[in-house]
Every structure is written in C-alpha cells, then in structure tokens.
Amino acid sequence: MADKKKPLVIVESRAKVRTISKILGSGYTVASCQGHLVDLPSSGLAVDVENGFEPQYEFIKEKSEVIDEIRELWKKAGDVYLACDPDREGEAISWFLKEYIGKALGDVKNLKRITFNEITKKAVLEAIENPRDINIELVEAQKARRILDRLVGYQISPILWVQTRYGLSAGRVQTVALKIICDREKEIRKFVPVPYFSISAELSKDSEVFGADLFKYMGEKIGSPNDKKVKVIGSKEEADEIINSIKKQEFKVKSVKVRTEKRNPPRPFITSTLQQAANNILGFSSRKTMSVAQRLYEGKDIGGGEVVGLITYMRTDSPRIAEEAISNIRWYIDNEYGEKYLHKEVRRYRAGREAQDAHEAIRPTSVNRTPDSIKKYISRDEYNLYKLIWSRTVAVQMAPAQVKRLTVEIEAGDGLFKATGAKIIFDGFFKVMPETRSEERELPDMKEGDIVALKKIEAKQHSTQPPPRYTEASLVRKMQEVGIGRPSTYAPTISVLLNRKYVTQEGRTLIPTDTGELVADMLVGSFKDIFKVKYTARMEEELDLIEEGKENWRDVLSKFNNELNRYLKGAEKRMEKIKKEKEVIVDYIKCDKCGSPMMIKYGKGGRFLGCSAYPNCKNQKPFKEENGKIVLLEELYKDERCDECGAQMVVKGGRFGIFLACSRYPECKFTKSIYYDTGVKCPREGCDGTLVEKKTKKRRTFYGCSNYPDCDYALWQKPVKAECPKCGAKFLVVKGRGSNKRLVCVTEGCGYETEYNGE
Ligand SMILES: [Zn+2]
Ligand SMILES: [Zn+2]
Ligand SMILES: [Zn+2]
Ligand SMILES: [Zn+2]
Structure with a gap:
C-alpha cells in the first residue's frame, strides 16, 4: 500500500508560506512560487497580433530554481491547492502554474483553486473545504491589461526615442497620470497672484x-x-x-x-483611501503603504507561537465589511466605550461593481487585537499603519x-x-x-x-493662491475619481514616473521635470485619445467587463489596436512638430561664438540653450527660467570670484553636471558647485531672502540666507518647501541617508518627522 500523498499548497510569497504552514500544520506541504513564473519576454512585441493577440509567454530566467523546486514538489504531491492572492494577478499566477507546470507534468486532475481575504485559521480552513476552478475571466482580464501595456510600450517608445535621441519610454496609464501632473504645472505657471x-x-x-x-x-x-x-x-x-x-x-x-x-465617521478603507490617509497622516509613499500593508496581511508572529495575518487583503476597491466582522466590532465598541458610542444602525457599504463585491474593505482580521496589544511584535511602521486601519474600521460603526x-x-x-x-x-x-x-x-x-x-x-x-501641486495622496485620489487606476496600479504608476525621472519629489509634492513635460506633450499631442483620461478610464472599464465575462478579451484588444494603429501613422511627424514648437528661439540671447540667436533644446539632462545655427555652430549653454524669462547661468554667476586667486569664475558643464571653475584654469584649478537656490524663504522675521546652498572653507555644504552678510541665518541640513502639519513652519529639513531619509521640523519643541523619498 502506498502512503497517501501529502497535499501541496502553493502561494506567492515566503511570508505567506510561514503563516499558512503554521495554520495547516505538518499534514500539508506549503511552497512559494515568488510571484509570476512566466511573462512576456523583455525584448520584442511577443504578441501575435495577427492571431487573436496570443501572447508568447516565456519562463522567467531568474526563476529557474523556483520553477524546478515547484515541479519536484508537484510530482510528489497529492492534491494541489493554488492559494495565490484573491485578485487578477493571483488568478493569473494560478493559471500559469496550471498551464506551464501542471499540464507539462500531465497532472492537473487534483488541482484546486482556493482564495481567502484574510490569512487566519478560520478563513484558510474554510477555503480548503470550498475549492473552486480557476476563474478564466479574471485571468483574461489580467492578460488583456498586460498586452495593452505591451502594445503601447513597444510601438510608441521607439518613436519617442527617435525624437528625443535618448531612451525614453511610453506607458499607457502612466502617461495619463503624467499629463495630469503637467497640466497642473502649466496652470501654476500661468497663475498671476492677486x-x-x-x-x-x-x-x-x-x-x-x-x-x-x-x-x-x-x-x-x-x-x-x-x-x-x-x-x-x-x-x-x-x-x-x-x-x-x-x-x-x-x-x-x-x-x-x-x-x-x-x-x-469616514467610510472603511479601500486601497486608494488607505494610500491617501497613510500619505497625509504618516507621510508614507503609496509604495511604502502597500509593502507595509502586505507584511501585515501575509502574517506576523504575535507571540505564543501564533502567526496570523493581521489585516484583510490590501488590494481592493470594495468598502464592504463581512457581517461577522461587523458584529464583532459592534460588540467591541459596546463593551469598550459603552452603548452611546455605538451607532444605532449598522453602517454597511457596497462596492460599485458586482465583480468587486467578493472583496472586502481593508480591516483588522480581529478587532480584539488592538494596536497596543500587538505593538511589541511589529515594527514601528507596521504599528502605525495597523493603528490607522484598526481605528478607521472601528470608527465606521461608532456614533457621529x-x-x-x-x-x-x-x-x-x-x-x-x-x-x-x-x-x-x-x-x-x-x-x-x-x-x-x-x-x-x-x-x-x-x-x-x-x-x-x-x-x-x-x-x-x-x-490668491495657485492650485496646489499634486502629492501622492491627491494624485491617487484624482486617479480614482477619474477612473484611471485600480487597487493594484496606483503605487506602481507613481513609482515608474519617479524612477524614469519624469517627475521629481520635493517634500511631498510631485513636480514634473523638463523631460516629463516634453514626453507628456509629445505623447498626448500625437496620440490624442489613447492618452486621454476618458479613453483610459473606458479601457479600465472594458477590463472590468472582461473580468465579469461580459466582454471578449480579444475583441477589446482588437478595438484598441485599431485605434492605436490609426494614431501610429504619422505619429513621428506630429511628435517632431510638437518638439519643434517647444524648441523656441530666444531672440534676446545671442550666441557668443557666431552671433545667431540661441534656442531652447532638449537633451538627456533636460533643457539647455543651443545655438540656432546648429550644426554649423555647436555652442551650448545652461540656463535657468526665472518668471518666464530665460537667464544664462553665466550671467547669474558673473560676479562670482575665485576663492583662491580672486579671478572671475566661469560656468562649466561636464559629465558630473554644471559647476563653476576659475577662469585662470589651468594655472588655477579651483572649482565650486553652483549655488543651488532651495526656494525656501528665509524664516528670519523681516528678511526677504531665500536659503541657498553654500560651502564652508572646509568644503562642507550648508544652507544660508541669500541676503548674507545682512542676514546670517544658516542650516546644516537641506531645507525643502513643505509646511509642517504640526506647527505650521514653512519648511522642513532632510535628515538621514538612503532609505532612512526623513523630513524633520526644526522648530524648537515641535518634533514633527515624516518619511522622505526625494533627493
Ligand atoms: Zn553659434
Ligand atoms: Zn582661481
Ligand atoms: Zn535671511
Ligand atoms: Zn513643526
């Protein structure tokens, strides 16, 4: 007699393996596939447009060890439970496991898909009792999104590249988000305060x-x-x-x-509102919020050998709370705070679409695990986010x-x-x-x-004040309002904009770079609908319809591709024209080599002034735009003297950026960095200066008032324009390095601190 084979449970992360092994005990093997195992290859379109948009998936090379391991476990297993996250991505990963590993082994008969909104003993055991088949409509919605993004990226990026002569890339949703940020910047620039x-x-x-x-x-x-x-x-x-x-x-x-x-009280948390609250109250970026929430969801050791998921699944747009959880919360309020704090009627919320309603709001898995009762088992970030979620969930059932x-x-x-x-x-x-x-x-x-x-x-x-720049919080709110994002895409969209340097961050505000504005103008100008909010929102809806089984994924892709092809024709010409329009001649600045007027040009490092007689004259100069006027940096620094010999300093551009060098080079090799104006107003009363970057005699950087020597206000740490939410100070300073960077208030006794991702 052969032994009964152990069932295998596959999840997508190691943290989930730990929690679920604890719950299921030694009767089950639990393994992690660490996310996707197959994907479109990184080069080429890899989508067979002629044959129903069939994607040419490949195993991800870096995952070969994991793939082998899963294969071996699968061979030895009895039943196989696919327990990936309860959304499109999780469904797609499950499907890939079935198609690319199970079918290859000729063994899918004992395959079961299970999902749970929370990783607790009760939820996991219930799921094991109630397995289902893979939901192919969810898989197709994921597939359609991946292919849509691929069609855009691989067909538009090369044209963008030709136009800008350096590697830039176009993304579908990200371009629309970039456009929203750039439009706001234009409004701010146009704004005249009254x-x-x-x-x-x-x-x-x-x-x-x-x-x-x-x-x-x-x-x-x-x-x-x-x-x-x-x-x-x-x-x-x-x-x-x-x-x-x-x-x-x-x-x-x-x-x-x-x-x-x-x-x-406010509504229960969904992904977008959690990201907004964590950004506003805790200073977390969207990305950080999601990674901390994921740790809470995947399970924490809370003492006594108990490992449990502390919150429900964090990618959701359903504000629904399970009835059982509601009654526990109400019981808790009644007991802890008394009946008058309990709202008379039960507050219930529903998701807008039926497909979302299987999900739940983000809530603690047990209201009895108060933030303070588990504080010593979790990190400070985890505690703060958990407390935010716990409080909001309890508040929903409390009296006004x-x-x-x-x-x-x-x-x-x-x-x-x-x-x-x-x-x-x-x-x-x-x-x-x-x-x-x-x-x-x-x-x-x-x-x-x-x-x-x-x-x-x-x-x-x-x-009067110009409209405010977007923060991560307000951008996420905007994206949700206009319907161009989903719980799984808000954070990655913002990360891509920052990583590609289309947008930079100052304090919490998002500011488009020269390159970002050029890309947004060229793409939206030449592809009109494709990058419009309305069209993109409709595509998101189409994906929802695929998920609900009301639309065929191939039809959606084919409609989109026809539209895209219509715009691809002549796109290169249109982009060139848009770029030309932005490369304006600045007739009040003449080339100091040939006398032709200079013009604004775009390069890898952003905008610069180039001679309009190019290619006959290759003269280039860095500039700054001040109140709509172009000023050459050399003009700005013409009074700068060499610290060592007193000769005039000149602006030089090099591989390491722009700096000032002694005009007597090579006899004198003295250089110094450009005084960088932080734009932060000097806080000293009655002073109208701004804080600019300076160097001490010993080359240490500090930030001093531009009115020096009349005003000697100075700081060691870099100030950034951001209002202190606690004391109202007009700037905060950057402390710490790397991932430990924080914004700190310098007001005595204030002590405000927040996370910082900027430079
Ligand atoms: Zn010239
Ligand atoms: Zn010198
Ligand atoms: Zn001052
Ligand atoms: Zn303060």
Missing part, C-alpha cells in the same frame, strides 16, 4: 478676548478675488479707510446663533460626533463682523480617530444687544 486684504478685530467681553473678522461692509459681502460675488478690498488704502470709518463706532452684538452639527457651533454677528457702523466658536459636546468616533477632531474655539457668553470692546483692529494682506 493681492487682497482682510480686516480683523480683537474684541473683548467681560475681559475675555476673542477675534472677529469683517465679513460685510455697507451691506456688501467681503471676500477674496476668487469669489466673483463679493466685494474685494484691493489696497491697503482702501482697508485703512474702512478701518477709520469703523474703529470709533460702538461694537454691538447683532445676533447669536447656535447649531449642533453632526460629524459622521456632535459639535456645537456658535456664530456671533457684531455690528460696528457700516461694518458687520463675525466671530465663530466651536465646542465638541459629544466626541463619538473622534474617540478612536483623534486626528479628525475639529478645532475647538471658545467664545465668551454673549447675547443680542451686548456691547463689546474693541482692543485692536488691523488689515492683513493676502494673495
């Missing part, structure tokens, strides 16, 4: 001091130029005139209004917070002032999400007809 004034008063009642703002004057509402329907105080003179007409008047309470406002809002209108001559107060009368879900607490502001007791004393009245200058 100054305006506001008037605020410091008043007192029974020696309690409070603030009030002028909101109406002579019956007209006062506001900012952004609001077309209000009166704008446009100058200091106008503001002073109003102040003079008001300040001698009696300040009398005209009305007191009280209302109670309910604040409801109640805030009492007080609005007092105070009349003074022709002016009407408004003072507002807020008091939290019931904290509700704020109890577990203190970061959402609204600010409280006390007002003294006042009633209609009361006279209050004016202590101070002043005009404050403001100016």
Whole structure:
C-alpha cells in the first residue's frame, strides 16, 4: 500500500508560506512560487497580433530554481491547492502554474483553486473545504491589461526615442497620470497672484478676548478675488479707510446663533483611501503603504507561537465589511466605550461593481487585537499603519460626533463682523480617530444687544493662491475619481514616473521635470485619445467587463489596436512638430561664438540653450527660467570670484553636471558647485531672502540666507518647501541617508518627522 500523498499548497510569497504552514500544520506541504513564473519576454512585441493577440509567454530566467523546486514538489504531491492572492494577478499566477507546470507534468486532475481575504485559521480552513476552478475571466482580464501595456510600450517608445535621441519610454496609464501632473504645472505657471486684504478685530467681553473678522461692509459681502460675488478690498488704502470709518463706532452684538452639527465617521478603507490617509497622516509613499500593508496581511508572529495575518487583503476597491466582522466590532465598541458610542444602525457599504463585491474593505482580521496589544511584535511602521486601519474600521460603526457651533454677528457702523466658536459636546468616533477632531474655539457668553470692546483692529494682506501641486495622496485620489487606476496600479504608476525621472519629489509634492513635460506633450499631442483620461478610464472599464465575462478579451484588444494603429501613422511627424514648437528661439540671447540667436533644446539632462545655427555652430549653454524669462547661468554667476586667486569664475558643464571653475584654469584649478537656490524663504522675521546652498572653507555644504552678510541665518541640513502639519513652519529639513531619509521640523519643541523619498 502506498502512503497517501501529502497535499501541496502553493502561494506567492515566503511570508505567506510561514503563516499558512503554521495554520495547516505538518499534514500539508506549503511552497512559494515568488510571484509570476512566466511573462512576456523583455525584448520584442511577443504578441501575435495577427492571431487573436496570443501572447508568447516565456519562463522567467531568474526563476529557474523556483520553477524546478515547484515541479519536484508537484510530482510528489497529492492534491494541489493554488492559494495565490484573491485578485487578477493571483488568478493569473494560478493559471500559469496550471498551464506551464501542471499540464507539462500531465497532472492537473487534483488541482484546486482556493482564495481567502484574510490569512487566519478560520478563513484558510474554510477555503480548503470550498475549492473552486480557476476563474478564466479574471485571468483574461489580467492578460488583456498586460498586452495593452505591451502594445503601447513597444510601438510608441521607439518613436519617442527617435525624437528625443535618448531612451525614453511610453506607458499607457502612466502617461495619463503624467499629463495630469503637467497640466497642473502649466496652470501654476500661468497663475498671476492677486493681492487682497482682510480686516480683523480683537474684541473683548467681560475681559475675555476673542477675534472677529469683517465679513460685510455697507451691506456688501467681503471676500477674496476668487469669489466673483463679493466685494474685494484691493489696497491697503482702501482697508485703512474702512478701518477709520469703523474703529470709533460702538461694537454691538447683532445676533447669536447656535447649531449642533453632526460629524459622521469616514467610510472603511479601500486601497486608494488607505494610500491617501497613510500619505497625509504618516507621510508614507503609496509604495511604502502597500509593502507595509502586505507584511501585515501575509502574517506576523504575535507571540505564543501564533502567526496570523493581521489585516484583510490590501488590494481592493470594495468598502464592504463581512457581517461577522461587523458584529464583532459592534460588540467591541459596546463593551469598550459603552452603548452611546455605538451607532444605532449598522453602517454597511457596497462596492460599485458586482465583480468587486467578493472583496472586502481593508480591516483588522480581529478587532480584539488592538494596536497596543500587538505593538511589541511589529515594527514601528507596521504599528502605525495597523493603528490607522484598526481605528478607521472601528470608527465606521461608532456614533457621529456632535459639535456645537456658535456664530456671533457684531455690528460696528457700516461694518458687520463675525466671530465663530466651536465646542465638541459629544466626541463619538473622534474617540478612536483623534486626528479628525475639529478645532475647538471658545467664545465668551454673549447675547443680542451686548456691547463689546474693541482692543485692536488691523488689515492683513493676502494673495490668491495657485492650485496646489499634486502629492501622492491627491494624485491617487484624482486617479480614482477619474477612473484611471485600480487597487493594484496606483503605487506602481507613481513609482515608474519617479524612477524614469519624469517627475521629481520635493517634500511631498510631485513636480514634473523638463523631460516629463516634453514626453507628456509629445505623447498626448500625437496620440490624442489613447492618452486621454476618458479613453483610459473606458479601457479600465472594458477590463472590468472582461473580468465579469461580459466582454471578449480579444475583441477589446482588437478595438484598441485599431485605434492605436490609426494614431501610429504619422505619429513621428506630429511628435517632431510638437518638439519643434517647444524648441523656441530666444531672440534676446545671442550666441557668443557666431552671433545667431540661441534656442531652447532638449537633451538627456533636460533643457539647455543651443545655438540656432546648429550644426554649423555647436555652442551650448545652461540656463535657468526665472518668471518666464530665460537667464544664462553665466550671467547669474558673473560676479562670482575665485576663492583662491580672486579671478572671475566661469560656468562649466561636464559629465558630473554644471559647476563653476576659475577662469585662470589651468594655472588655477579651483572649482565650486553652483549655488543651488532651495526656494525656501528665509524664516528670519523681516528678511526677504531665500536659503541657498553654500560651502564652508572646509568644503562642507550648508544652507544660508541669500541676503548674507545682512542676514546670517544658516542650516546644516537641506531645507525643502513643505509646511509642517504640526506647527505650521514653512519648511522642513532632510535628515538621514538612503532609505532612512526623513523630513524633520526644526522648530524648537515641535518634533514633527515624516518619511522622505526625494533627493
Ligand atoms: Zn553659434
Ligand atoms: Zn582661481
Ligand atoms: Zn535671511
Ligand atoms: Zn513643526
């Protein structure tokens, strides 16, 4: 009698192997295939466009050891359970295992696909009891996406390459995201700030001091130029005139209004909202959020030999929470915080599409594992993210917070002032999400007809602000809003833009590079629809329809390819034209070798000025754009003197970038790096300088005020423009190196710190 063969469970990561082995015990063999084993080869199109878009998959070379190992285990196994993640990628990996390993071994009869949203004993055992077949529609949706991206990348990148003479690449979704970032940059550049004034008063009642703002004057509402329907105080003179007409008047309470406002908790986390919250609150990049979440999902050792997945699957766009989890959460709230903190009705959320509804929101696998109870078993990042998820999930079933809002209108001559107060009368879900607490502001007791004393009245200058640059959080929100991403694609899309240097990061903001803007303009300009938000969103929907079995993957690809081919014709010409349009002649700067005007050109390192007589004259010069005007760097640094011999310094470009060298070279070999202006305003009061990079006599870099020697403000660490969310400081500094880089606030006693991925 032969022994009964051990069943084999295949998952895609080592961490999952560890957790699932613990759960299933020695009766099962658990192995990891470490992600995809086959893929399209890295060179060539590898898609048979003529024959139904059949992809020519190949085994991934680096995976040969893993492949051999899986093959050997498969031969010895009884039943084979494919337990890859519950989404398109996981389904595709399972299918590849079946097609490329199982079928090759002639052994797929005992094959079972199992999925679970959480790696807990109960969920895994239930899945083993309820295996299913591979869902071919999910596999086809994954296949269609891979081929779509390949069709774009391999047909468009070479044209881009011809036009720019260096290796750039085009991506489908990533180009649309890049376009969104570049469009915003153009808006910011076009933006002209308009100054305006506001008037605020410091008043007192029974020696309690409070603030009030002028909101109406002579019956007209006062506001900012952004609001077309209000009166704008446009100058200091106008503001002073109003102040003079008001300040001698009696300040009398005209009305007191009280209302109670309910604040409801936010919805459960899905991938996009988790990435946004982790970016805003913890300073995590989307990529970091996903990798920390994955560790929590795949299982942690939480003492006593217990290894368990702490959260549900992190790639999801369903806000649904399983009924059993809901009742545990409600029981927990009732017990821990009391009945009045429990929301009367159960809050339930559903996904927009039926296909997504099999998934669940991102939640803790057990509400009883409070963040503090497992703190000592997990890393600081894991703890912070877990706490965010745990709190949000509990908050969903908690009662709304109640805030009492007080609005007092105070009349003074022709002016009407408004003072507002807020008091939290019931904290509700704020109890577990203190970061959402609204600010409280006390007002003294006042009633209609009361006279209050004016202590101070002043005009404050403001100016209208350009729309803000995107952060990872706001870009993910935008991508989700317009429908051009899915849970598995937000983080990789942003990473690609950063890796290809189409976008750089300053603090948390994303800024397009010269190259990024050129690529976006050329691609969107020559391929119109293909890289439009609407079209890309429709493609995402088509992929969803394939997944739901309502569309045929070959039809979707064929429609797309026809469209793409239409635009491929003549694309090269159009790209060339767009690039030419951007390579404008700067007639106010003449070549110092031949007298021809210089023009803006694009190279590997971004934009530079080249002689318009090229190729007869090959003169090139670095420049900077300041308020729409082109300035040669040599012009900017013409007063720079050599530290060693006092001769003039000249701008040189080389393999290591641009630097200043002594004009007496080779007799004097002194060089120094270009003063890099960080753009951060000097924080010293009354100083209008900016912080620029400098070197000490001993060549150590520091950042000092551009108004030196009038202002001697200086820092060792590089400052970046980013507002401190804790104390409101206008910049943060970079500390640490490599993957340990952080942004830190230098305000004494503030202590704010966040993760940093920029340079
Ligand atoms: Zn020239
Ligand atoms: Zn010198
Ligand atoms: Zn200064
Ligand atoms: Zn601070």
